[in-house]
Structures are given as C-alpha cells and as structure tokens.
Amino acid sequence: MRSRPAWFYRQAGALPYRIIDGEFELLLITSRRGRWIIPKGVIEPGATAAATARNEAYEEAGVIGEVSTQPLGTYQHKKWGGVCNVTVFSLRVTTVLESWPEAVIRRRRWLPQAVAAQAVGRSQLQALILGLRRANL
Numbered sequence: 001m002r003s004r005p006a007w008f009y010r011q012a013g014a015l016p017y018r019i020i021d022g023e024f025e026l027l028l029i030t031s032r033r034g035r036w037i038i039p040k041g042v043i044e045p046g047a048t049a050a051a052t053a054r055n056e057a058y059e060e061a062g063v064i065g066e067v068s069t070q071p072l073g074t075y076q077h078k079k080w081g082g083v084c085n086v087t088v089f090s091l092r093v094t095t096v097l098e099s100w101p102e103a104v105i106r107r108r109r110w111l112p113q114a115v116a117a118q119a120v121g122r123s124q125l126q127a128l129i130l131g132l133r134r135a136n137l
Helices: 049-061 113-120 123-131
Strands: 010-020 023-030 040-042 063-067 073-079 082-096 108-112
Touching (some): 040 049
Parallel strands (some): 010 082
Antiparallel strands (some): 023 108, 063 082, 073 082
16 A cells, blocks of 8 residues: 555666777665665656666666657565556766765766666666667767
8 A cells, every 4th residue: 555645656767888008897885774776756746767867876876867759668676565667767967966965865977888787676677777889869
C-alpha cells in the first residue's frame, strides 16, 4: 500500500558520463544503504523530468553538466510501499565539484560502462547503462 501521494512515485534520474583520454566512464553514487545507484529523485509538481535529473546529479553526486533532451528509458524500483517509475537521462559532465549538498552521506565512483552495469544490480537499470552508446551522445 502506498504511503505517499501518487506523484512521489514519478522520479527522474541522471546517468552522468565523461570521456577522459578516450576512456568512456559513468558515475555512480551510493544509496543511503551503501548500494551503487544513479542520482535520482522525485519529480516535484511543476518540474520537468530533465530538470529533476540535472538537479539530482548536482545534489547527490556533485556534478554539473548537460542533460540529454530525450530520456534513455525507464526502470522501476520499490520504495515507500509502492513502485517508483524512474525516467533516466544521460548527463555529460562538465564540472565535478569538490563539495556538494549530499557529500557527507554519499560516495561516488567513476567506472567503465560494463563495471557500472554490474555494480547497480537492478536488471532494468543495467540494460539502460549497457544501452548507452558513445556514438549516440
């Protein structure tokens, strides 16, 4: 049974990436329980999914960048007694901050694509990570 308003179950996430010396890397962060995840959060009424993804990347991962105009896809996860639908956008990182709002509660790590997919554990999110192609960015 849901314990929050229906709009709480609509979320947006960012899949931050960079290319350093020809190497394609993705940024993952830890959840509050220590699992590797992507930055994501509730789409507040009146906000867009893309803007939410950009904001979550800043707050949770300490990165700033350009969010894609089209989502990569969606995945679901259980939370708050219901199922959240997360719309995921790629985010080309232009700035990595030394301090950010959730730095004290989260770790972050740059990983090669295949390693990032293995680390997240959720099959739907793994498919989105593995489906991200450098050539399409």
